[in-house]
Amino acid sequence: PVLAQKMIGNETDAQKEKRMEWWKDDRFGMFIHWGLYSGAARHEWVKHNEKIDNAGYQKYFDQFNPDLFDPQKWAAQAKAAGMKYAVLTTKHHEGFCLFDSKYTDYKAPNTQAKRDLVREYVNAFRAQGLKIGFYYSLLDWHHPDYTIDEIHPQSPKDKSDASYAALNKNRDMAKYRQYMRDQITELLTKYGKIDILWLDFSFPRADGHGKGKDEWGSVELLKLIRKLQPGIIVDNRLNLEEYKDGADFETPEQVSTKELLKYRGKTWETCQTFSGSWGYYRDENTWKTHRQLLDLLITSTSNGGNLILNVGPTARGEFDYRATRALDSLSHWMHANSTAIYNCTYAPDTYKAPDSSKLTYNQTTKRLYVHLYNYPNTGKLILPGYNGKISYAQFLNDHSELLYKPSASNTEDLVLTLPAKKPDYEIPVIELTLTN
Numbered sequence: 001p002v003l004a005q006k007m008i009g010n011e012t013d014a015q016k017e018k019r020m021e022w023w024k025d026d027r028f029g030m031f032i033h034w035g036l037y038s039g040a041a042r043h044e045w046v047k048h049n050e051k052i053d054n055a056g057y058q059k060y061f062d063q064f065n066p067d068l069f070d071p072q073k074w075a076a077q078a079k080a081a082g083m084k085y086a087v088l089t090t091k092h093h094e095g096f097c098l099f100d101s102k103y104t105d106y107k108a109p110n111t112q113a114k115r116d117l118v119r120e121y122v123n124a125f126r127a128q129g130l131k132i133g134f135y136y137s138l139l140d141w142h143h144p145d146y147t148i149d150e151i152h153p154q155s156p157k158d159k160s161d162a163s164y165a166a167l168n169k170n171r172d173m174a175k176y177r178q179y180m181r182d183q184i185t186e187l188l189t190k191y192g193k194i195d196i197l198w199l200d201f202s203f204p205r206a207d208g209h210g211k212g213k214d215e216w217g218s219v220e221l222l223k224l225i226r227k228l229q230p231g232i233i234v235d236n237r238l239n240l241e242e243y244k245d246g247a248d249f250e251t252p253e254q255v256s257t258k259e260l261l262k263y264r265g266k267t268w269e270t271c272q273t274f275s276g277s278w279g280y281y282r283d284e285n286t287w288k289t290h291r292q293l294l295d296l297l298i299t300s301t302s303n304g305g306n307l308i309l310n311v312g313p314t315a316r317g318e319f320d321y322r323a324t325r326a327l328d329s330l331s332h333w334m335h336a337n338s339t340a341i342y343n344c345t346y347a348p349d350t351y352k353a354p355d356s357s358k359l360t361y362n363q364t365t366k367r368l369y370v371h372l373y374n375y376p377n378t379g380k381l382i383l384p385g386y387n388g389k390i391s392y393a394q395f396l397n398d399h400s401e402l403l404y405k406p407s408a409s410n411t412e413d414l415v416l417t418l419p420a421k422k423p424d425y426e427i428p429v430i431e432l433t434l435t436n
């Protein structure tokens with residue numbers, strides 16, 4: 001592919017690297033999808049999936065009453081799990097705003113919540129030292145000026161231009177663009193320093209019934225964002241691929257761990273759910289296991305990317321027991337093994353991963369981390385080609401020494417002795433100190 005060279009601003013590569021440094025070091029964040037759809041409790045796309053109009057959706061607004069909302073608890077759970085930043089849906093595709101916006105009545109202060117929930121999130125997470133992110137949906141299935149397109153809940157069955165034109169005759173995207181600029185201005189000026197803006201998403205269509213950079217006014221929007229919050233980190237969903245500085249990071253959504261290998265060398269964050277949907281989905285029963293979640297985290301770091309793992313709080317404002325259990329198990333692992341995640345990336349090619357393991361690497365401390373996916377029952381682990389390359393080996397969880405010696409059959413290899421009993425971690429980690 002031809003490298004994008006067009007620029008919107010004038011930031012140098014070095015300046016960008018500096019701006020992105022904390023984000024790359026932190027590696028692990030919490031996504032939070034919370035809105036009126038949490039009450040329907042059957043996917044955040046419920047309005048689209050069931051073709052519900054504004055009148056039909058009104059019951060979720062009327063019912064919204066987050067009486068158990070305790071953002072300090074959310075922040076404590078995120079922090080305990082080892083997450084360093086969070087991104088909350090200030091508005092999802094349904095158009096409902098969790099914040100107190102001057103530009104709409106469709107907002108939390110006008111529900112039984114009677115207050116700005118975004119402000120409470122910001123205060124609580126900031127107090128715990130977590131970085132603050134806002135998700136803001138470019139799509140808006142409630143706003144009267146947002147034109148009906150191919151994926152709108154009220155999209156016509158007959159896909160002719162004439163039927164779209166008839167539906168859209170009183171809708172004006174120019175006014176909607178202004179609404180977005182106004183709301184993003186509120187979000188980026190009323191809550192102090194905002195670290196991340198996660199805009200979602202573009203779907204340009206040749207027939208004109210999708211939306212992309214022209215419909216959103218993406219160039220102007222990004223300029224505004226950078227002016228209001230110069231340090232902010234912005235995702236890549238504004239459809240500005242033709243610009244070198246049109247995005248800060250790529251966003252592989254719900255992709256497999258195999259797929260993540262392809263992102264090495266790029267700046268990226270994979271967003272993933274516990275259970276398949278982003279909004280609270282009561283009846284969903286395909287929750288990822290502890291091992292699958294660890295694999296996502298380790299695989300992301302071992303390919304040089306971040307993981308943002310999503311929680312969909314209930315309509316009452318709590319993380320349900322399944323999310324809480326998943327976070328608890330992550331906190332157990334991260335408590336002992338986070339050194340193999342923070343500030344880490346993929347290992348140089350000269351280090352080969354031992355059997356059934358994945359490697360992460362800290363360039364500053366010159367430590368290599370071997371994540372043991374299958375604990376050897378032989379009590380031995382071959383470190384292929386490692387002779388002369390390491391000076392010390394220990395388990396990361398308890399810093400207990402692991403003895404090793406050159407292999408009798410191949411002196412380039414080392415043979416490390418492991419205890420018969422696997423440490424009490426689903427995937428234990430060995431820390432190797434490199435000689436250079």
Ligand code: H79
Pocket residue numbers: 033044045151200201253271278
């Ligand atoms: O906020 C979460 C999701 O609701 C949102 N992004 C994450 C972070 C998201 N979900 N899907 N998408 C973004 C991409 C849209 C995919 C689509 Fe389709 C494919 C839209 C139209 C075709 C899926 C299939 C939805 C409708 C049909």
